[in-house]
Amino acid sequence: MAKVLTSRSENYSQWYNDLVIKADLAENSAVRGCMVIKPYGYAIWEKIQAELDRMFKETGHVNAYFPLFIPKSFFSREAQHVEGFAKECAVVTHYRLMKDEVNGGLKVDPSAKLEEELIVRPTSETIIWNTYKNWIQSYRDLPILINQWANVVRWEMRTRLFLRTAEFLWQEGHTAHETSDEAIEETRKILDVYSTFAEEFLAIPVIKGLKTESEKFAGAINTYCIEALMQDGKALQAGTSHFLGQNFAKAFDVKYASREGREEYVWATSWGVSTRLMGALIMAHSDDNGLVLPPALAPQQVVIVPIYKTPEEYTATCNRAHAIKDSLKKLGITVKVDDRDTHKPGWKFAEYELKGVPLRLAIGPRDMEQGTIEVARRDTLTKEVIAQDQLTTVIPALLDTMQKDIFNKAFNFRAQNTFKVDTWEEFLIQVEKGGFISAHWDGDPATEKLIQEETKATIRCIPLDSSEEAGQCVRTGKPSFRRVIFARSY
Amino acid sequence: MAKVLTSRSENYSQWYNDLVIKADLAENSAVRGCMVIKPYGYAIWEKIQAELDRMFKETGHVNAYFPLFIPKSFFSREAQHVEGFAKECAVVTHYRLMKDEVNGGLKVDPSAKLEEELIVRPTSETIIWNTYKNWIQSYRDLPILINQWANVVRWEMRTRLFLRTAEFLWQEGHTAHETSDEAIEETRKILDVYSTFAEEFLAIPVIKGLKTESEKFAGAINTYCIEALMQDGKALQAGTSHFLGQNFAKAFDVKYASREGREEYVWATSWGVSTRLMGALIMAHSDDNGLVLPPALAPQQVVIVPIYKTPEEYTATCNRAHAIKDSLKKLGITVKVDDRDTHKPGWKFAEYELKGVPLRLAIGPRDMEQGTIEVARRDTLTKEVIAQDQLTTVIPALLDTMQKDIFNKAFNFRAQNTFKVDTWEEFLIQVEKGGFISAHWDGDPATEKLIQEETKATIRCIPLDSSEEAGQCVRTGKPSFRRVIFARSY
Numbered sequence: 005m006a007k008v009l010t011s012r013s014e015n016y017s018q019w020y021n022d023l024v025i026k027a028d029l030a031e032n033s034a035v036r037g038c039m040v041i042k043p044y045g046y047a048i049w050e051k052i053q054a055e056l057d058r059m060f061k062e063t064g065h066v067n068a069y070f071p072l073f074i075p076k077s078f079f080s081r082e083a084q085h086v087e088g089f090a091k092e093c094a095v096v097t098h099y100r101l102m103k104d105e106v107n108g109g110l111k112v113d114p115s116a117k118l119e120e121e122l123i124v125r126p127t128s129e130t131i132i133w134n135t136y137k138n139w140i141q142s143y144r145d146l147p148i149l150i151n152q153w154a155n156v157v158r159w160e161m162r163t164r165l166f167l168r169t170a171e172f173l174w175q176e177g178h179t180a181h182e183t184s185d186e187a188i189e190e191t192r193k194i195l196d197v198y199s200t201f202a203e204e205f206l207a208i209p210v211i212k213g214l215k216t217e218s219e220k221f222a223g224a225i226n227t228y229c230i231e232a233l234m235q236d237g238k239a240l241q242a243g244t245s246h247f248l249g250q251n252f253a254k255a256f257d258v259k260y261a262s263r264e265g266r267e268e269y270v271w272a273t274s275w276g277v278s279t280r281l282m283g284a285l286i287m288a289h290s291d292d293n294g295l296v297l298p299p300a301l302a303p304q305q306v307v308i309v310p311i312y313k314t315p316e317e318y319t320a321t322c323n324r325a326h327a328i329k330d331s332l333k334k335l336g337i338t339v340k341v342d343d344r345d346t347h348k349p350g351w352k353f354a355e356y357e358l359k360g361v362p363l364r365l366a367i368g369p370r371d372m373e374q375g376t377i378e379v380a381r382r383d384t385l386t387k388e389v390i391a392q393d394q395l396t397t398v399i400p401a402l403l404d405t406m407q408k409d410i411f412n413k414a415f416n417f418r419a420q421n422t423f424k425v426d427t428w429e430e431f432l433i434q435v436e437k438g439g440f441i442s443a444h445w446d447g448d449p450a451t452e453k454l455i456q457e458e459t460k461a462t463i464r465c466i467p468l469d470s471s472e473e474a475g476q477c478v479r480t481g482k483p484s485f486r487r488v489i490f491a492r493s494y
Numbered sequence: 495m496a497k498v499l500t501s502r503s504e505n506y507s508q509w510y511n512d513l514v515i516k517a518d519l520a521e522n523s524a525v526r527g528c529m530v531i532k533p534y535g536y537a538i539w540e541k542i543q544a545e546l547d548r549m550f551k552e553t554g555h556v557n558a559y560f561p562l563f564i565p566k567s568f569f570s571r572e573a574q575h576v577e578g579f580a581k582e583c584a585v586v587t588h589y590r591l592m593k594d595e596v597n598g599g600l601k602v603d604p605s606a607k608l609e610e611e612l613i614v615r616p617t618s619e620t621i622i623w624n625t626y627k628n629w630i631q632s633y634r635d636l637p638i639l640i641n642q643w644a645n646v647v648r649w650e651m652r653t654r655l656f657l658r659t660a661e662f663l664w665q666e667g668h669t670a671h672e673t674s675d676e677a678i679e680e681t682r683k684i685l686d687v688y689s690t691f692a693e694e695f696l697a698i699p700v701i702k703g704l705k706t707e708s709e710k711f712a713g714a715i716n717t718y719c720i721e722a723l724m725q726d727g728k729a730l731q732a733g734t735s736h737f738l739g740q741n742f743a744k745a746f747d748v749k750y751a752s753r754e755g756r757e758e759y760v761w762a763t764s765w766g767v768s769t770r771l772m773g774a775l776i777m778a779h780s781d782d783n784g785l786v787l788p789p790a791l792a793p794q795q796v797v798i799v800p801i802y803k804t805p806e807e808y809t810a811t812c813n814r815a816h817a818i819k820d821s822l823k824k825l826g827i828t829v830k831v832d833d834r835d836t837h838k839p840g841w842k843f844a845e846y847e848l849k850g851v852p853l854r855l856a857i858g859p860r861d862m863e864q865g866t867i868e869v870a871r872r873d874t875l876t877k878e879v880i881a882q883d884q885l886t887t888v889i890p891a892l893l894d895t896m897q898k899d900i901f902n903k904a905f906n907f908r909a910q911n912t913f914k915v916d917t918w919e920e921f922l923i924q925v926e927k928g929g930f931i932s933a934h935w936d937g938d939p940a941t942e943k944l945i946q947e948e949t950k951a952t953i954r955c956i957p958l959d960s961s962e963e964a965g966q967c968v969r970t971g972k973p974s975f976r977r978v979i980f981a982r983s984y
Contacts, residue, residue: 034568034624035612038561043640046558068536071528072614072645072661073584076591078524080599090591094563095602096614097587099649101566101580109570112585112611121602122525124562124586124614134524144836150533155562155645159589171562346634 088222213465237438578712703955727928785850
């Protein structure tokens with residue numbers, strides 16, 4: 005069978021694009037930079053959403069919904085925020101079309117110009133803090149722990165499916181607190197939710213860390229992040245949690261009467277992950293045959309393919325396949341029987357490999373006689389024949405094993421591609437090879453910028469678990485007290 | 495305790511607004527016509543979404559996501575569609591803001607004008623059919639049964655929370671079929687899903703019917719709808735399912751190779767319900783004390799309020815309340831214990847009445863001695879004392895009974911407010927009183943328009959279950975073959 009994907013070694017970037025399209029995950033739309041998320045891709049996103057939503061609710065958060073549009077003037081209120089978002093936003097200026105008598109078709113009705121332009125939200129801090137102003141009078145109204153599932157728009161010039169699109173789907177949490185400590189605790193708690201989700205569901209090991217001043221969110225005091233390493237040695241920021249201090253409370257004049265009866269500005273956090281996680285999921289585990297999905301997020305965990313030549317064999321194998329499906333479904337496993345008579349088994353095998361279905365079961369006439377079934381693992385591409393009457397114990401255990409194995413593979417890959425580097429020569433060599441570079445940095449944004457200009461590598465984060473260690477900046481030789489993680493990134 | 499709501503008899507419209515605000519369901523935002531859906535309102539919407547999503551999936555549909563923006567030119571493709579939506583749409587013309595050196599703040603950057611304006615989707619037929627063109631080559635690619643959960647924007651001039659807002663949340667199904675019959679069957683199947691959902695979950699009886707030519711969706715051949723009657727005698731359209739024929743396939747040139755090897759245009763349906771259902775839910779059942787929620791959609795089905803004077807009583811009643819909560823939770827019932835010591839029981843009672851929690855349990859020192867508990871129903875405002883050890887049988891049964899009783903009450907209200915009217919004099923009197931008017935109509939759009947101008951009543955639908963019956967049009971006296979439903983509406 006001809007390979008449907010460009011191989012990773014040949015062209016990693018093309019491999020990714022091929023895979024997203026061929027596995028029916030997403031495609032580009034008629035609108036520049038906006039994607040269509042196809043049913044199979046969306047089914048994975050729904051599983052991501054369901055798990056995260058459960059985790060947010062278990063940590064005391066509730067969902068709500070705020071407007072898509074933000075009045076232009078709101079953006080001017082927080083000085084750094086405007087710098088970050090004004091240059092790449094979709095602006096609504098009119099509210100009506102009319103017939104274009106000259107050129108045909110439709111044109112904007114000039115009489116329907118908005119008094120104040122509206123921005124399609126790139127993120128919702130401003131509209132939400134303008135709303136919180138009315139909700140918060142006293143410490144009794146705090147904390148507010150709200151999350152929103154929404155679409156947002158950032159007018160990116162270079163877009164890539166899932167990784168960077170003009171419109172994307174995400175969740176954005178926006179919380180309000182009495183004290184700085186409580187807000188910081190919330191920021192860290194969510195970082196833990198994100199890293200737990202990444203490691204246990206996406207099966208992607210992540211480094212928890214702090215962004216540098218130049219990489220932090222526009223309007224934040226501190227941005228915490230989780231950083232993952234892709235198979236091509238590039239880093240991907242998989243989630244961020246911001247401690248906003250009192251910046252937005254001051255910009256929108258949100259004060260509360262404290263327990264001591266004083267008027268205080270409210271403390272804030274915001275945090276989000278997006279459909280970008282789909283890109284991370286794809287790139288972290290997949291291979292030249294297609295998608296590799298961790299069982300925890302696979303829309304179909306098991307597919308059963310009947311093998312037959314005669315109509316009698318077709319009936320018999322299909323019946324057995326459906327019986328097996330029913331027994332596995334009772335265990336909470338999602339199973340599909342592909343009993344289409346229009347496609348050959350080999351075609352089906354390739355299709356489910358491409359789509360990353362974790363386990364493929366094949367049952368033929370000999371299996372019917374012997375009470376056996378062939379089980380193929382997507383991650384290792386290995387097969388074994390087992391007894392049918394052991395399926396209800398073997399399959400759940402195997403799915404658990406695969407979830408762990410896929411994580412461990414990614415963990416080992418990262419371990420093998422994380423390098424302690426202490427000289428600039430070594431840095432220059434390593435940065436071309438890819439991977440995480442753990443190196444000393446003098447803490448100066450100018451040095452950070454210089455390194456980026458010279459190597460395209462950025463500081464991904466200052467890891468939270470890095471212990472103090474004296475050293476010299478890898479670029480300037482100036483004193484440094486801890487290592488940071490450099491990498492080229494998505 | 496002072497009433498927090500305007501009464502329905504005093505001012506129904508103000509009662510509705512008061513209720514939406516005071517029960518913490520939604521509020522107006524800083525953006526004209528756009529609402530903030532607050533956590534309690536959103537929790538109800540999440541329950542609506544979960545049930546509908548399950549029903550769509552059980553009937554073979556999958557979810558996907560299409561772009562928020564639609565190129566302006568797409569709207570000109572389908573002649574009726576453009577008439578319906580061009581006059582009330584948000585238009586994106588630019589993609590960047592810049593500093594306004596003259597006036598301060600920000601202004602649109604004139605150099606960042608889009609080549610073609612983008613419309614914020616008011617509905618997605620055009621962008622979706624433009625996408626389907628690439629997905630459909632042969633009958634093997636059909637049917638496509640896709641649903642999308644999304645936000646949409648229609649620039650309404652007069653808005654009301656949930657009922658009519660510039661931005662609202664909804665689901666929109668878009669299906670593609672080989673034959674006209676199959677598409678019509680799909681349209682009707684979804685109408686059944688909607689009516690089942692309305693009656694079994696929202697507890698609102700609905701009339702299934704067909705819209706007249708002038709009331710149908712812009713671009714449809716036929717629009718089916720479910721129509722509900724609110725307590726003020728006005729009708730509310732609660733969901734629509736459109737048979738689009740080949741209109742959009744022709745507009746976007748979507749053809750398929752048929753089983754007979756011919757090139758044919760694809761047949762289409764679309765269907766949707768929105769956050770408007772929240773308005774229906776509120777108006778159908780609620781009373782002057784606040785929201786009345788059917789148990790099937792209540793975020794909290796049961797609240798337990800401890801009654802105490804001493805710290806010992808507080809501890810004892812709270813402990814018992816939590817034990818009861820745990821036993822009910824095991825039955826899948828959502829329960830909250832309000833053990834706040836900062837609010838009095840009377841305040842809590844009023845609060846949960848306002849928020850429509852179906853069952854309120856109160857447990858005091860005497861109950862502790864006697865093993866009893868007070869159970870109060872929100873719908874009837876009746877109370878009874880029962881034995882604590884019967885709660886796990888009584889409560890589930892009571893929630894089921896309430897769900898049915900709330901539906902029956904609405905059903906009886908509708909029966910009492912549906913009138914067969916055969917003369918114009920009677921029509922004029924009845925229309926002022928409100929309710930559904932079942933009357934003969936000559937089938938002429940001009941008559942329909944005349945009646946609307948004279949009475950503000952519109953034809954809500956031609957009921958599907960109306961049998962043929964000869965009669966004379968209530969307005970013109972011309973021949974008619976079946977009755978239709980008139981009402982003033984939301």
